[in-house]
Amino acid sequence: MTSSTPQDPSAFLRATAPFQALPPALFDEAARSLEVGFWPAGTRLVEVGGEPLRHLYVIRKGSVRLEREGQSLQILEEGECFGYTSLITRRATLDVTVEEDLLAYLLPAATFERLLADATFAAHFAAGLGERLRASLEHAPVATFQADLALPVERLLRGPAVWLEAGATVGDAARAMTAERISSVLVRGDPPGIVTDRDFRSRVLAQGRGPETPLADVASRPVRGVPAETPVYDAWSALLDAGVHHLAVTRRGEIAGVLSATDLLKHNAQGPVSVLRSVERLAGREALPGYAGRVAEMVSSLLAGGLDVAVIAGFVARLNDALVRRILAWAEADLGPPPAPYAWLALGSEGRMEQTLLTDQDNAIAFADAGAPERHWYQALASRANEDLVTAGFPPCPGGYMASRWSGTLGEWRDRFAEWTDVPRPQALLEAAIFFDFRSVAGALDVGPLHVAALAAAGKGPFLRFLARNALAFRPPASLVLRLRESAPIDLKRQGIAPVVLLARCYAIEARADARGTAERLAAVAKAGIMDASKAAEVSEAYQFLLGLRLRLQLQAIADGKRPTDAVALGALTGVQRSRLKDSLRAIRAFQERAAHHFQAEF
Numbered sequence: 001m002t003s004s005t006p007q008d009p010s011a012f013l014r015a016t017a018p019f020q021a022l023p024p025a026l027f028d029e030a031a032r033s034l035e036v037g038f039w040p041a042g043t044r045l046v047e048v049g050g051e052p053l054r055h056l057y058v059i060r061k062g063s064v065r066l067e068r069e070g071q072s073l074q075i076l077e078e079g080e081c082f083g084y085t086s087l088i089t090r091r092a093t094l095d096v097t098v099e100e101d102l103l104a105y106l107l108p109a110a111t112f113e114r115l116l117a118d119a120t121f122a123a124h125f126a127a128g129l130g131e132r133l134r135a136s137l138e139h140a141p142v143a144t145f146q147a148d149l150a151l152p153v154e155r156l157l158r159g160p161a162v163w164l165e166a167g168a169t170v171g172d173a174a175r176a177m178t179a180e181r182i183s184s185v186l187v188r189g190d191p192p193g194i195v196t197d198r199d200f201r202s203r204v205l206a207q208g209r210g211p212e213t214p215l216a217d218v219a220s221r222p223v224r225g226v227p228a229e230t231p232v233y234d235a236w237s238a239l240l241d242a243g244v245h246h247l248a249v250t251r252r253g254e255i256a257g258v259l260s261a262t263d264l265l266k267h268n269a270q271g272p273v274s275v276l277r278s279v280e281r282l283a284g285r286e287a288l289p290g291y292a293g294r295v296a297e298m299v300s301s302l303l304a305g306g307l308d309v310a311v312i313a314g315f316v317a318r319l320n321d322a323l324v325r326r327i328l329a330w331a332e333a334d335l336g337p338p339p340a341p342y343a344w345l346a347l348g349s350e351g352r353m354e355q356t357l358l359t360d361q362d363n364a365i366a367f368a369d370a371g372a373p374e375r376h377w378y379q380a381l382a383s384r385a386n387e388d389l390v391t392a393g394f395p396p397c398p399g400g401y402m403a404s405r406w407s408g409t410l411g412e413w414r415d416r417f418a419e420w421t422d423v424p425r426p427q428a429l430l431e432a433a434i435f436f437d438f439r440s441v442a443g444a445l446d447v448g449p450l451h452v453a454a455l456a457a458a459g460k461g462p463f464l465r466f467l468a469r470n471a472l473a474f475r476p477p478a479s480l481v482l483r484l485r486e487s488a489p490i491d492l493k494r495q496g497i498a499p500v501v502l503l504a505r506c507y508a509i510e511a512r513a514d515a516r517g518t519a520e521r522l523a524a525v526a527k528a529g530i531m532d533a534s535k536a537a538e539v540s541e542a543y544q545f546l547l548g549l550r551l552r553l554q555l556q557a558i559a560d561g562k563r564p565t566d567a568v569a570l571g572a573l574t575g576v577q578r579s580r581l582k583d584s585l586r587a588i589r590a591f592q593e594r595a596a597h598h599f600q601a602e603f
Contacts, residue, residue, distance in 0.1 A: 009034045009060075009105050016058060016079050017576070018124035026115055035106040043098040052086035053096075055106040059575070062102035067095040075099060075582050078575030084125045087112050149271075149305040153235045153249055154228035156264070157257035161186050161248070164215060170195075170204055171211030184246045184258050186223065192255070193219030196246055223248045228256060233307055235264060236272050240318040272298060272315040279322050285330065285388055291323065292358045292393025299356050300555050309356065309547045310519060317353035321346075321441040323392060324385070328442050331384040340371030342378060343445040344385070347401060351437035352501070352516050356551050357564065360397045361389055362434065364406040366413050368445055378407050401434055410449060417453040424466040432457075433467065436505060439516055451514055458512045467509075468599035471502030472592055476585035490581070492550040493566035499588050500543040503595045507531060518543060531594075539591045542584035549577065 010031040013019045019030060035055070039045065041062075046053050048068065057064075063077045076082055085093055087109050107115075116122045162176055163186045173185050173195050187193040195218055203209070203218040225248035226238050239247055245261040264273045275294050282288065295316060302312045324344060332338065348362035349355040365382050382403035390396060408416070420432040436454050440447045457463055476495050477488070490496070504521040513524035519540045526536035554564030570578050596602065 009036065012060060013058065013105065016081075018121045019058075021120045022115065022118055026118055026121075030107060030111060030115060033108055033111040035108075037102075037104050037106050039098045039102045039104075041098050041101050043102070045096040045098065046086065046092050047095050048092055050092045052090055052092045053083040054086075054109050055083055056081055056087060056109075056112045057083045058105040058107065060103045060105060062104075063099040064102060065097045065099045067097065068093075074586070075579060077579045080576060080579055081125075084112070088125070149233045149302070149307060150231045152229045153226060153232060153247075153259055154251065154256065156232070156259055157249055158182075158263070159257065161255050161257050163188055166216050168215045169211060170200070170209070170213040170215060170218065173215055174200065174211065182258075183260055183262070186248070186255065186258070187215050187219045189216070189219075189221070191222045193221040194223045194246060194248070194258070195219050198245065220244075223255070225250050225255065226259075227251075232264065233302075233311060235259065236315065237311075237318075239264065240272060240276065240315070240322075271301065272319055274298070275319050276322055279319065279326055282326055285391060288327075288388060288392040290393075295319065295393075296357055296555070296558060299551070300559075303548075303551065303555070309544060309551055310354075310517070312551075313354045313356050313547075316356055317346075317350060320350060320355070320358075324389070325442045327385050327388040327392075328381065330388070331381045334384065335377060335380055338367070338371070338381075338443075339374035339377055340368035341443060341445040342367035342371065342381075343440040343443040343447050344403065345438040345447070346441045347434055347438055351439040352518060353439070354501075354517060354547070356547075357554055357558075358393045359395075361386060361394045362397055362401050363389075363403045364401070364435065364438070365403040366408060366410055366445060366447060366450070369409045369411050372409050375407075379404070382407055406435075410445065410447070413450055414453045417450065418456075421457040421460050421463045424460075424463045429463075429466055429470050432463075433470070433502065433505065436509070437516065455509070455512045455514065457509050464506055464510060465599050465601055468503065468506045468595060469601040471499065471506060472596055472601055474498040474502060475592065476589045488570050489567050490570065490585075491566050492546050492553075492568060496546040496585055496588060497543065497550070499592055500539060500546075503591065504539075506595070506599065535591070535594070538587050542587040545580060545584050549581065 013031055013034070014027065019027060022030065037057075045057075045064065058081050059076060059078050061078060063075055064082060066074045066076065066082070082096060116125075159180075159182075162180050162182060164173055164176060166187060166189045168187070176185055177183065177197065184194055184196040187195060193216070195215055199218050199220070204213060209218075224238065224242045224244050224246075226235055228249050228251040230238070230249075235247060239245070239261060247259045248255045249257050249259050261273050261277070264271065275298050278294060279291075298319075299312055299316065302315065303309070324346075328344060343366050345351070345364040345366060346362070347364060349359065350362060363386075365378055367378050371378065386396070386402050386404045396402065417432075417435070420428040420435075424432075436457075438447075438450065438454075474494055476499065477490055501518050504518045504525070507525040507530060508515055508521035511525045511528040511530050513521060513528065515521045515524045522531070522536045522540045522543075525531045526533040549568075550566060553568055557564040570581070573581065
């Protein structure tokens with residue numbers, strides 16, 4: 001049923017992807033050719049094998065359900081398009097039924113085909129689910145500042161590298177750095193070395209050496225470097241991972257220049273380099289308040305700059321690690337050197353390097369068996385560190401999973417892992433789910449034996465089955481609830497994110513994959529042949545979408561002076577976000593159904 005009196009269709013179309021990117025001439029043609037249609041709920045617009053649709057439909061109000069063989073595939077709502085499959089293939093491959101009274105703008109097939117000449121417009125309709133999920137968040141900025149984070153690092157170089165011969169002295173280097181107004185020089189040799197202004201403080205002045213000291217005695221080798229085409233955000237990662245303040249920039253195998261942390265800081269004053277600098281300059285515990293706010297500002301800036309949530313979470317984890325190491329250094333200064341090596345373990349989302357905004361602490365401490373007689377020292381260390389982390393903005397864990405309560409020798413931790421997997425009682429399953437995401441972030445103790453102990457669970461079928469059963473208790477809302485658009489609240493963490501995290505852990509244990517991040521675990525499981533690669537990628541994209549959506553909503557809440565939560569009302573989302581959320585939850589539910597069969601667990 002059609003009408004000829006559109007309700008401001010041109011303005012609506014201009015705000016709708018992919019029409020908003022059309023050049024003016026093509027957009028005007030599209031707007032002129034629009035028709036308007038209305039269909040009541042229950043109308044079947046097309047059936048598989050029947051007459052294909054002759055228009056592209058752009059939903060103004062209402063929704064439609066796409067089905068195949070009675071299986072609901074997708075619900076489309078305001079701002080979304082359908083009919084393009086019919087137009088491109090000239091076949092009806094899906095059943096399309098009006099879910100709620102539908103008002104739609106119709107674009108004739110001939111016009112649609114002419115618009116496909118625009119590459120951006122055509123690419124929109126070639127995108128798969130993962131690409132659509134990513135694109136649905138791209139135009140929802142949460143901050144006004146946007147640096148070019150993909151800029152090649154060679155664009156930040158202020159000049160060529162300055163070299164000195166291997167026989168030069170510290171005094172020669174100081175004069176060269178002063179003359180060139182730089183903070184480092186390169187030293188010829190095989191391999192080449194680098195000397196920085198920090199080396200002058202720590203390796204020359206602090207050691208009582210003078211300007212005649214051979215430069216080779218204080219140079220660092222090898223020089224950490226990145227290719228010239230490396231984007232800025234990858235250079236951040238390289239700098240944070242290496243724990244250095246200068247990176248050589250190489251072009252065709254030769255060092256073209258040196259990039260300093262200050263250069264990166266000037267490019268983006270709200271990036272991780274700025275927060276790292278503030279952590280390094282913490283004078284004492286009284287300077288810890290405000291760390292959480294600086295991290296939130298950085299996250300907002302990076303998200304607005306177009307970085308994926310996974311990349312941002314990696315930066316947050318590295319900065320949190322640097323903060324923990326700073327805090328532990330203060331504790332060691334108070335208590336004296338450790339009686340035996342130890343490792344500070346991050347657990348939960350921090351252990352998986354998936355934390356963005358700061359959440360409750362989840363940590364533990366392991367120490368060498370030789371330290372058992374001095375157990376009280378590690379207890380005191382943990383108590384001081386946990387208190388300092390609270391001051392920095394990490395609330396105490398309500399369940400008590402903190403180093404002040406969870407410590408022990410390496411042997412004791414191995415025994416705990418074995419007990420949890422051998423006798424999978426409910427409490428044991430809970431604790432295994434928390435501690436199997438551990439990651440050592442500080443200390444000299446080698447925790448390799450704990451990784452071996454965790455992976456040994458792969459051979460314990462009952463443990464995996466019960467662990468999967470517990471994971472399946474976290475479920476996306478039913479389809480009926482998802483259709484209650486305005487009033488239905490959804491807990492993005494418990495009903496979307498947690499189901500993927502928990503099951504990905506089960507699959508990773510089975511695959512003996514030592515991956516920590518959820519996306520990395522899914523990729524490893526697919527590589528091991530335990531899960532279909534396309535299904536793993538679909539679940540991973542759904543997971544990333546939910547993380548991104550939750551982060552944007554939480555940052556918006558902070559900007560509005562509200563407390564961030566995991567809950568969202570469907571009516572508060574845009575039409576595209578609602579539809580993509582439903583896509584994601586549907587993919588996760590299918591993932592759970594496959595997992596229930598795979599692990600022979602109840603669902």
